[in-house]
Amino acid sequence: MPKTSGIEGLKVLKILEEAEKCLNASFFDNAVPCASSHTPNFYVHDSAVVDEDVKMGEGTRMWHFSHILRGSTIGKNCVIGQNVMIGPDVEIGNGCKIQNNVSIFKGVKLEDEVFCGPSCVFTNVYNPRAFIERKQEFVSTHVKRGATIGANATVICGVTIGQYAMVGAGAVVKSDISDHAVVAGVPARQIGWACKCGTTLKFHDKNSVCKCCGSKYILNEKGLISQDNCEMNDTVK
DSSP, rough: OOOOOOOHHHHHHHHHHHHHHHHHHHGGGTTOOOHHHOSSSSSSSOOOEEEEEEEEOTOEOOOOTOOOOTTEEETOEEOOOOOEESSSEEOTTTEEETTTTTOOOTTEETTTEEEEEETTTEEOOOOOOOOOGGGGGOOOOEEEOOOOEEOEEEOOTTTEEEEOOOOOOTEESSSOOOOOEEETTTEEEOOOOOOOTSSOOOOEEEEEETTOOOEEEETTTTTEOOOOOSTTTOBBB
């Protein structure tokens, strides 16, 4: 006997019809339409939702089923992947890339050019309970310029991730990370240093030249120091 019939097929068509009605219903009334019909400055996919009182920078692109909550600010030339939730009151810098399935809660701040890998996790409460409201206990997390957070990494609230730091996939970050540090594991521990371009540095007599971009560094009692005369000229403390 067949496992399906014409009647079952009609039921499926009815379900699909109702689903299409839902997609066109008021749930998306507050969504910002795509750039071609709303603004020449940024793009928001039709299925994405942007609440009122949200600022989005020029050149930013936002993809399927993502949601930006009220009071949030998104910088210029950002990429927001699918199923991303940001806010409320979150600040995202310019040039950030937030991959699929990432939630960035109130209390988290991303500076410019931060990369958040797929399904990486932020928190904003140390000891959550379903039956206790702790909205007044949100703890801040600060991710500095150019840092990378790998896929499926977890960042426990209250930490600072330094400039151009590299957090390995699946790591659990429980404490501050120095600029340019490479960390991995559970809990995350430093395993090396990264160039601004993301290449792991190798040292000879505490000196290093990046094999990829040629940037020069020296390691001393103060930490890692850039030898290049550019904006990278900072010290890891």
